[in-house]
Amino acid sequence: MAKKGYVEIDSQRCKGCGLCINACPQHVLRFSEQFNDKGYHYAELYDPDDKCPGCAFCYYMCPDVCITVHRVTEERVKV
Amino acid sequence: MAKKGYVEIDSQRCKGCGLCINACPQHVLRFSEQFNDKGYHYAELYDPDDKCPGCAFCYYMCPDVCITVHRVTEERVKV
Amino acid sequence: MANVDKIVAQMPKSLSGKEFSYCPGCHHGIVHRLIAEVIDELGIAGKTLMVAPVGCSVFAYEFFDLDGTVAAHGRAPAVATGMKRALPDRIVFTYQGDGDLASIGAAEIVHAANRGENITTIFINNAVYGMTGGQMAPTTLIGQKTTTSPYGRNAKDNGYPIKMSEMLSTLDGSAYIERVMVTTPQNVLKAKSAIKKAFEVQIKGLGFSMIEVLSTCPTNWGMTPIESMKWLEENMAKAFPLGVFVDKSKGVI
Amino acid sequence: MANVDKIVAQMPKSLSGKEFSYCPGCHHGIVHRLIAEVIDELGIAGKTLMVAPVGCSVFAYEFFDLDGTVAAHGRAPAVATGMKRALPDRIVFTYQGDGDLASIGAAEIVHAANRGENITTIFINNAVYGMTGGQMAPTTLIGQKTTTSPYGRNAKDNGYPIKMSEMLSTLDGSAYIERVMVTTPQNVLKAKSAIKKAFEVQIKGLGFSMIEVLSTCPTNWGMTPIESMKWLEENMAKAFPLGVFVDKSKGVI
Amino acid sequence: MIHSVIIAGFGGQGVMLMGKIIAEAAMFDGKNVTWLPSYGPEMRGGTANCTVVIGDENIGSPVVDSPDILISMNIPSMIKFEPTVRKGGIMIINSSVIDREPSRKDIKSWKIDSNKIADEIGNSKVLNMVTLGAFAKASGLVTVDAVKKALDETLSGRNKALLEMNVKAVQRGMEAVLN
Amino acid sequence: MIHSVIIAGFGGQGVMLMGKIIAEAAMFDGKNVTWLPSYGPEMRGGTANCTVVIGDENIGSPVVDSPDILISMNIPSMIKFEPTVRKGGIMIINSSVIDREPSRKDIKSWKIDSNKIADEIGNSKVLNMVTLGAFAKASGLVTVDAVKKALDETLSGRNKALLEMNVKAVQRGMEAVLN
Amino acid sequence: MKMLMKGTEAIAEAAIRVGCRLYFGYPITPQSELPEYMSRRMPQVKGMFLQSESEVATVNMVYGAACTGSRVMTSTSSPGFSLMMEGISYMAGAELPAVFINVMRGGPGLGDIQPAQSDYFQATKGGGHGDYKMIVLAPHTLQEAANIMGDAFDLAFKYRMIVTILVDGMIGQMMEPIELPEWKNIEEFKIPDWALTGTQGRKPRKITSFDIDPYELEEMNLRYQATYKKVIENEIKYEEINTQNADIIVVAYGTMARIVKTVIEMAKHDGVNVGLFRPITLWPFPYDKLSNLSEHVKNILTVEMSYGQMIEDVKLAVSGKANTPFYGRSAGVVPTPVEVLEAIKKIVRR
Amino acid sequence: MKMLMKGTEAIAEAAIRVGCRLYFGYPITPQSELPEYMSRRMPQVKGMFLQSESEVATVNMVYGAACTGSRVMTSTSSPGFSLMMEGISYMAGAELPAVFINVMRGGPGLGDIQPAQSDYFQATKGGGHGDYKMIVLAPHTLQEAANIMGDAFDLAFKYRMIVTILVDGMIGQMMEPIELPEWKNIEEFKIPDWALTGTQGRKPRKITSFDIDPYELEEMNLRYQATYKKVIENEIKYEEINTQNADIIVVAYGTMARIVKTVIEMAKHDGVNVGLFRPITLWPFPYDKLSNLSEHVKNILTVEMSYGQMIEDVKLAVSGKANTPFYGRSAGVVPTPVEVLEAIKKIVRR
Numbered sequence A, B: 001m002a003k004k005g006y007v008e009i010d011s012q013r014c015k016g017c018g019l020c021i022n023a024c025p026q027h028v029l030r031f032s033e034q035f036n037d038k039g040y041h042y043a044e045l046y047d048p049d050d051k052c053p054g055c056a057f058c059y060y061m062c063p064d065v066c067i068t069v070h071r072v073t074e075e076r077v078k079v
Numbered sequence C, D: 001m002a003n004v005d006k007i008v009a010q011m012p013k014s015l016s017g018k019e020f021s022y023c024p025g026c027h028h029g030i031v032h033r034l035i036a037e038v039i040d041e042l043g044i045a046g047k048t049l050m051v052a053p054v055g056c057s058v059f060a061y062e063f064f065d066l067d068g069t070v071a072a073h074g075r076a077p078a079v080a081t082g083m084k085r086a087l088p089d090r091i092v093f094t095y096q097g098d099g100d101l102a103s104i105g106a107a108e109i110v111h112a113a114n115r116g117e118n119i120t121t122i123f124i125n126n127a128v129y130g131m132t133g134g135q136m137a138p139t140t141l142i143g144q145k146t147t148t149s150p151y152g153r154n155a156k157d158n159g160y161p162i163k164m165s166e167m168l169s170t171l172d173g174s175a176y177i178e179r180v181m182v183t184t185p186q187n188v189l190k191a192k193s194a195i196k197k198a199f200e201v202q203i204k205g206l207g208f209s210m211i212e213v214l215s216t217c218p219t220n221w222g223m224t225p226i227e228s229m230k231w232l233e234e235n236m237a238k239a240f241p242l243g244v245f246v247d248k249s250k251g252v253i
Numbered sequence E, F: 001m002i003h004s005v006i007i008a009g010f011g012g013q014g015v016m017l018m019g020k021i022i023a024e025a026a027m028f029d030g031k032n033v034t035w036l037p038s039y040g041p042e043m044r045g046g047t048a049n050c051t052v053v054i055g056d057e058n059i060g061s062p063v064v065d066s067p068d069i070l071i072s073m074n075i076p077s078m079i080k081f082e083p084t085v086r087k088g089g090i091m092i093i094n095s096s097v098i099d100r101e102p103s104r105k106d107i108k109s110w111k112i113d114s115n116k117i118a119d120e121i122g123n124s125k126v127l128n129m130v131t132l133g134a135f136a137k138a139s140g141l142v143t144v145d146a147v148k149k150a151l152d153e154t155l156s157g158r159n160k161a162l163l164e165m166n167v168k169a170v171q172r173g174m175e176a177v178l179n
Numbered sequence G, H: 001m002k003m004l005m006k007g008t009e010a011i012a013e014a015a016i017r018v019g020c021r022l023y024f025g026y027p028i029t030p031q032s033e034l035p036e037y038m039s040r041r042m043p044q045v046k047g048m049f050l051q052s053e054s055e056v057a058t059v060n061m062v063y064g065a066a067c068t069g070s071r072v073m074t075s076t077s078s079p080g081f082s083l084m085m086e087g088i089s090y091m092a093g094a095e096l097p098a099v100f101i102n103v104m105r106g107g108p109g110l111g112d113i114q115p116a117q118s119d120y121f122q123a124t125k126g127g128g129h130g131d132y133k134m135i136v137l138a139p140h141t142l143q144e145a146a147n148i149m150g151d152a153f154d155l156a157f158k159y160r161m162i163v164t165i166l167v168d169g170m171i172g173q174m175m176e177p178i179e180l181p182e183w184k185n186i187e188e189f190k191i192p193d194w195a196l197t198g199t200q201g202r203k204p205r206k207i208t209s210f211d212i213d214p215y216e217l218e219e220m221n222l223r224y225q226a227t228y229k230k231v232i233e234n235e236i237k238y239e240e241i242n243t244q245n246a247d248i249i250v251v252a253y254g255t256m257a258r259i260v261k262t263v264i265e266m267a268k269h270d271g272v273n274v275g276l277f278r279p280i281t282l283w284p285f286p287y288d289k290l291s292n293l294s295e296h297v298k299n300i301l302t303v304e305m306s307y308g309q310m311i312e313d314v315k316l317a318v319s320g321k322a323n324t325p326f327y328g329r330s331a332g333v334v335p336t337p338v339e340v341l342e343a344i345k346k347i348v349r350r
């Protein structure tokens, strides 16, 4: 099944507050095992079965504006 | 007919604002012809036919606390 | 039978007897007398502290036979707070003009009220800065000409006549707030019982109490004392409706 | 057929991109983003002036890609007034905390509102002084422990949580006042449209507009960001009911 | 030479304006001049006064301990300022309000029935200009033309009649000194 | 002689308390001592540090440009302070969090797996006391008894168990230095 | 053509003519005629007058207006000036230009409303916190006051500093014939390149007195100090009246200097040759000039309407090279020419 | 028995022990621990702590509490102190005793929160309006700070003056072992005969800084001036460290003096004999003593955490008898012993 959406998270900017993880209806966000340079376990997308529709709930809640949300749509392209 | 009441007005304290005169229901107050030391025509009682019952309306309105109100009553006095 | 002569009304004991510095017909004097009468009747003169403002009533501390001081312009509620916190069993009241209370002193009165500071404030609203020569106050009416609103106050530049009693009554610390005027013997008596109520609220420790008195400033309004009272009743009393805005004393007093 | 990848949400243009100085999970950041989104959508970035407060958001002027300054603690409304009077056709907004706006700045906000000063204020109410280490704010809840109310705020000594939106909405100059929170994606969107409304009110020249945002301070509340949001919803939102308190835009916008 | 004048009376008597007209007139006469009002709450209802200093050279202090000339418009100000007038100085008294004699013998005094004269002219308000006329005549410190010019300036915009009435008042005041 | 210590790490790692206990212990050892925190919003989430100066004579400046000893609890503070340590000085590294080697060769460094040891003791919070123990042993600046006394003071009122656990942590930290 | 005007009004009209179109203020005696005049006049010249809720608000409104690069001013008297100290310190730190008028009255506290010079320290040393300075100008006639307004605004913008006109109730309340300054064409003022006007595409501008990093803040402070040095080098102003071969030199400013000018004439009759040194810039104070003068005279008498404030700057200038007696009265009492003359004679006859 | 305490907390606890039971204040770094401590402690000793809405409110609350004759105090840092200037001037005029703490930080404006000494002028010359003075004490260790609190309240009541403790963020934030002062029995304080307590039969008492008649106000001012004279005669305090036969005398106070003490030791190794003159009372400043010292040494170096404020008092004292070089940094940057030593060597080696 095709990807409908995904998010990029600026892992260095992230402070690991977890508000995005808490807000994600698809539960496809989690804390990374890694520390970033600030010493935080940053948030990362783990979406093996492409659940993320790009609803942007995570973006709405992120206090540090770390998240960029993408939506992927199929469109007829003129050739 | 006997005096039921009367007022004393501190003519030196008076500033001639006329609030008492304006308030007197019996119209027994008026401005004096004289100036007081402050140079004001002070208020004075003119009550030839003893109309003043000592209602104290003038007192209530006086901004400079110039007025002392008396009431005269007939009382049986033990001898 | 003999005639007995009783004095039914005279200078209250709590006044010092010093001549007032106010202009002829100025309502400051009436309110002073009412406060003194209330203090006499409640028998609290010996334990009452007064805080005078900066304004025409800056001299007020001289006119009362009470311990008293003058606060910096607008800060009377803070000064009174300091006194009350130091001596909680004393009665502390402030006397403030509208420039003093509503303009420069807005923060101090708001927070005294919000803290439920157990003090009483007598607020003289005469829609103008009297002392300094009749400049616009926050309480000045729309269209009213003053020395700093020579073309008449207009809402766009200067905003609106501020209703302090209404505003302060939204605060949970306010226990009693009423607006009165003293233009007739009848409403003078109403004003007196309002002031008495305010002091009783403090005595009972119910919190912040304030009486706003709509007052005249014949000198700066450029009217005779009698005209001023008419203008007050016909204009100010409409912009600033009389009434009780908070009363937490119900049942308590 | 081809897959098209669209970015639907990202860092707004009106933010400078500088990393926020706030603690993890602090709501200041969410509100910053919402303001920037609104400014982008209204296309007013080029003519908007920002006044930052003294508080944790003292750095806010750095975080926006706008001309901006920092006002003295509590005086942002006065600074904004000076700017707006000098440049009436610019958009001027202040960003203030509850200590800044409700405590030391009470007089300035009251008079900006009463003048109907045509500015917008974003008011971050987090029931505490964040910047200085979690002291009691006038908005601190009854019973809430802070570094200056170690035994919990009690009404007798400290008065009551002050409801600024309710108080300011009694003033005739207030055109739009609403209280919101940002604890869920849903109410984040509500908060955004409130902020947009406030700016639109200014653009239309209707007068003073303010949005009060109930916000978390995980650090000084001593909770995790998630716990804080729960505490906010269960406690603060009860003491400070959400809603629109004034709306003079009806029919106009 | 430097000359000083103190003008004192009730708020309502237009003493400040009187002082301003005198100062302005002196200015038009090409003199240096200062005008200093009493200010503050002592004005409340009570008495007001102003000090005018006129000189050929620059004027240092506009404050005056002992004036050369006193114009006293009511009893309180006469009581307050008469003793301060410089020996050989001049005092103009508004006898309509002041029912008493000057106590100083070492100064020259003129009693002017200003209110009455003003009423005769038909406007009680111009009593200050009547007094000003008397001052001008008695002191010779300002020329009539300069006073007229000053009045003209101050009343500019107002109707002609008012100006003429004021000028008349000044003249009547000057005459009053002659008698 | 005067010795200076800088203790730096995350807010949550109890670096301030560590510094206070060290200072208090030195005091109980009869030394002069000052403790100076970093303060202000840079603490927001980020790193915190404090400076302890211990001396026999009076201590003038509590500010230290180059410490004799550095206790670094996280990478940022190691990056920031390692270069400032005085030649021949000492650095204690919390190797549980710091996954890198010291770059200075002219100072003596000890790597302590503080978090792990704390977990072994059964309370991750005592990681600061483990580190403190290591510091005490490595520097010899404070006696164990004094540290115990300081802990006793600070935890007075709290339950005995907590105190013992902290003391244990200190001892384990000291042992860690020996290996 | 000369006009008879009140000091406060002369200052206000002069300010308008030199291009001030923004006034914020709060009434206080003895300067309320200034805001009153502005309230009448500003609407006529398309300017803006706003009566603020307090002096604390005033100074911060001025801060805001100054951020936009506009010519803005305010006026107050002693207690009101004290309330502005935090804001003034902020403006100094933010390097914002504006003109303040302090029409001094008797203090301390509520004091009275009569003329005084007891806010000299506050204006020249820094009544607010931190190492900052304002340019302080002290005119002694209404003509000088009117003339100085143009310089005041020019200096404020040239150095991005506050310029304070320090006068007293006498200057504020008296009338004198004056020649008003020429009208300046406000269209010709260009908006400074630091002004907050909205980015309109360009890089954002920030104005602040703040930097959490002490080394950054030190940089800012060193910049202020460099500016102050420039002002000291270029802007010192004073007046001298027969200071050469004088028996005694009197140092006085403002109203007090006026009075001393009268005293100089009186003293001639008594055969005493009195010189006057009148600082026009109180900050920067003319230390060097006065230092030179002190080498050729035995006594340098400072006369103030205070209990001795400027005297400290006089002593710093003289630095032991001459006697530095003092005569002053304060609290609203203005020394008369006679008493100043007596003070002088006592010293000279010693 | 010695305790390790923070400066702000040591001051607070000492104040309570010497009888202060009323504290009003508003948080500000670097002294918020002081109100925080008071909020915990006051209820335990039946005292009163109130967090005010602002520093403007604070100073006026202190005014009100002081009117009742109680021992009241507050604390703040630089910007907050600036907001208190009007109220302080009022208290000086009303002759009200109280203790103020200013824990100075970098300025001007918002500045930063690091230690500074740039509010010296404000505290010693009068940041408020009018001719007034406060007694200004500058402890340099926490022990001295704790000890000085008793004197502070005693002086305040003895002279009916404000006493300001002028320290910086360093003293406020650091910990040091200290011996706390003895507890005073507050029952033994008697209510002053000027205090407002309610007439209870006696004559009413009035407290004000106001008299509309300048001659009356002058009387009041002359009374203040007489008090100040007494304080100057009786209360000057300073510390001297080998000022005799020193190659150079350094004048410094508070934190800066601490650092100089380190420098003295360092200098010995370089064979430079450095003396320290440390004013403890900044007002009244020890002019005479320093004047004497300046006769026997070539260089008197002033070192401050400012760009030169106390230096003016040093120059007034020295009055040309010695060189008066200056070294200072400000804005929250604390000069290190090393750089101060360098500055000294440069001068000595000249």
Ligand SMILES: Cc1ncc(C[n+]2csc(CCOP(=O)(O)OP(=O)(O)O)c2C)c(N)n1
Residues within 6 Å of the ligand: C054, C055, C056, C057, C073, C096, C097, C098, C099, C100, C101, C124, C126, C128, C129, C130, C131, C132, C137, G026, G027, G028, G029, G055, G079, G080, G083
């Ligand atoms: C800090 C300060 N600002 C301004 C003033 C000048 N001032 C004295 S009284 C007053 C306003 C008086 O008006 P109000 O409070 O309404 O009292 P009123 O005279 O009308 O009774 C002002 C502005 C002052 N004394 N102090």
Ligand SMILES: Cc1ncc(C[n+]2csc(CCOP(=O)(O)OP(=O)(O)O)c2C)c(N)n1
Residues within 6 Å of the ligand: D054, D055, D056, D057, D073, D096, D097, D098, D099, D100, D101, D124, D126, D128, D129, D130, D131, D132, D137, H026, H027, H028, H029, H055, H079, H080, H083
């Ligand atoms: C005049 C003055 N007083 C006090 C302070 C110290 N101070 C800085 S921020 C602040 C309060 C911050 O609380 P708030 O406004 O609620 O903002 P928050 O940090 O909670 O977002 C205080 C008291 C100051 N900078 N200036």
Ligand code: SF4
Residues within 6 Å of the ligand: A005, A006, A007, A023, A024, A025, A026, A027, A028, A029, A045, A051, A052, A053, A054, A055, A056, A057, A058, A059, A069
């Ligand atoms: S866009 Fe929606 S679904 Fe995708 S990660 Fe964010 S919150 Fe989860």
Ligand code: SF4
Residues within 6 Å of the ligand: A009, A013, A014, A015, A016, A017, A018, A019, A020, A021, A042, A043, A061, A062, A063, A064, A065, A066, A067, D025
């Ligand atoms: S909300 Fe933002 S800052 Fe918080 S964890 Fe998610 S990405 Fe990181």
Ligand code: SF4
Residues within 6 Å of the ligand: B005, B006, B007, B023, B024, B025, B026, B027, B028, B029, B045, B051, B052, B053, B054, B055, B056, B057, B058, B059, B069
């Ligand atoms: S008491 Fe009544 S009737 Fe008598 S004079 Fe007064 S108002 Fe008139």
Ligand code: SF4
Residues within 6 Å of the ligand: B009, B013, B014, B015, B016, B017, B018, B019, B020, B021, B042, B043, B061, B062, B063, B064, B065, B066, B067, C025
């Ligand atoms: S009301 Fe009082 S002051 Fe006014 S006229 Fe009557 S008596 Fe005189």
Ligand code: SF4
Residues within 6 Å of the ligand: C021, C022, C023, C026, C027, C028, C056, C126, C130, C131, C216, C217, C218, C219, C220, E044
């Ligand atoms: S000026 Fe107005 S308020 Fe003041 S005393 Fe006169 S009438 Fe009353």
Ligand code: SF4
Residues within 6 Å of the ligand: D021, D022, D023, D026, D027, D028, D056, D126, D130, D131, D216, D217, D218, D219, D220, F044
């Ligand atoms: S202290 Fe509180 S308000 Fe300030 S940044 Fe941290 S969480 Fe946010």
Ligand SMILES: [Mg+2]
Residues within 6 Å of the ligand: C097, C098, C099, C124, C125, C126, C127, C128, C129, C130, C137
């Ligand atoms: Mg009023």
Ligand SMILES: [Mg+2]
Residues within 6 Å of the ligand: D097, D098, D099, D124, D125, D126, D127, D128, D129, D130, D137
């Ligand atoms: Mg807050």
